[in-house]
Amino acid sequence: MSISRYSNWKPMATNSSMNSRSRSTQPKAPTTSPNPQLIQFATSATTLTSNDSRMIHTDTTAAGFNVTLPALPYEGQEYTIFDGAAAGSWNTNSLTVLGVSGGSGKQIIVSGSAAADSVVLNTRSQAITLRYNSTSSCWHSVAKN
Secondary structure: OOOHHHOOOOOOOOHHHOOHHHHHOOOOOOOOOOOOOOEEEEOOOEEOOOOOOOEEEEOOOOOOEEEEOOOOOOOOOEEEEEEOOOOOOOOOOOEEEEOEEOOEEOEEEOOOOOOEOEEEEOOOOOEEEEEEEOOOOEEEEEEEO
16 A cells, blocks of 8 residues: 655644734633532522633522632633432422622523523432523523434
8 A cells, every 4th residue: 555645744823923814813722720629519690700610510408508700701602510419309499590799690591581680499319501602791592402
């Protein structure tokens, strides 16, 4: 077998040799790294940060509580929040997801509804995935079951 067709191969240019226009079109990476922990557990009021896990396991068996989304999210930041109680507990004690806390933060849009400061989750074993969109300055639900 011949590999002559690869004889003109050259390595790709490095960032230092690329022009500034092509570098500016690269997607922006978060300034902080996400927590390597896969799932974060919450059984009481919790305020998320950009460093928190992207999967939030909640258990409202004892009492309902609030989960507050980050006030300074980055484009495409995503969280999946789910009812993690063994038998499901949101139908007994609801979970409230806050996009706006203390006058700062972003609103939440669920399934094309109007933007709201919060969303109440009260269906047993439900889950919701929210993704931040910097164009609308809102968290949008991308999956809800």
